[in-house]
Amino acid sequence: MSQSSSDNTDISQQDLCQRFLFSDVDVRGEIVRLNSAYTDTISNHAYPPAVNILLGEFLAAAALLGSTIKYEGRLVLQVRGNGELSLIMSECTSEGAVRGIARYQQVPQLTDFDALTGDGVLVITIDSSRADPYQGIVSLEGGSLASSLKTYFEQSEQLKTWLYFAVDDKQACGFMLQQLPSGRQTDSEERAGTWEHLLALGQTITAAELHSLSNEDLLHRLYHQERLELFTPRKFHYQCSCSRERTARALISIGKKEVDSILAEHGAVVIGCEFCGHEYRFEADEVEVLLEDRGEQLH
Ligand SMILES: [Zn+2]
DSSP states (O other): OOOOOSSOOOGGGSSEEEEEEESSSSEEEEEEEESHHHHHHHTTSOOOHHHHHHHHHHHHHHHHHHTTOOSSEEEEEEEEOSSSOSEEEEEEETTSEEEEEEEOSSOOOOOSHHHHHOSOEEEEEEEETTEEEEEEEEEOOTTSHHHHHHHHHHHHTOOOEEEEEEEOSSOEEEEEEEEOOSSSOOOHHHHHHHHHHHHHHHTTOOHHHHHHSOHHHHHHHHHTTSOEEEOOOEEOEEOOOOOHHHHHHHHHHHOHHHHHHHHHHHSEEEEEOTTTOOEEEEEHHHHHHHHHHHHHHHO
16 A cells, blocks of 8 residues: 555545445444544534544444434434533434534543543434434443443444544544344354454554545455455535524523513523534514414413
8 A cells, every 4th residue: 555645635535434244244344434524513613632532433433323324313422421521422314414512611631531521321312203212321331432332232232343433633534343133154153253353353453544545445454355345335514403493492492581681681682503603693573473472382
């Protein structure tokens, strides 16, 4: 490989997630690489580098896990903890839109996962238009998002899983290997042997390779002796799902008394979106109509 650049400058390899399947055994994998989907998300905020890196892992993980959304919907990954961060969350829709935030009282000084998240749980929520909402919860394990997700898959689906994330200030990348339910291989010892073999090869991956190699080259480097299929990649982009309509609903939920006191003081209600920073301004007469509409709905 003659490429020594640390970025994948080939635009066709950017902001995508691509699945692969080993043709002869029951193991699949997925590679995600978020470029502007990641940098557009973090550029809305002034988080310290360690928070950007962790948020990058959350965004990459949401894209990896988001492939399980079968219908129109969204997947949310979040930790509410008692570490330096009170919240970190990422969201990915079935249309490939990602967004994310972190919340803290004081700017975090420490950089490792345990210090940032504290004692928390990882909550995975899937809202889909054509299925009941799903929520999975796992305690934070092993000092990383990758090991917490590994535990989650092993507990919820009894499938061996391995994840690796590599994030810098330009791209958020992830690599996943996962056992599939028994199909091509039925002997449990054989299954276990296959997994150990593919895992050992996968674990030789480096951050530089994940950042700079095309998916074809990366898979050739790791698994040139295996037969595998590479599927059509899915594209991702940054997009906030906030709207004037949703913000109006949030305004109504504040309550008339509170809203009236804001109007008395400021002459209008301004609500900013925590994800993208967009400010929605509601003038007094508009607020009055909104609150009246709500009154009609109640009776
Ligand atoms: Zn927004």
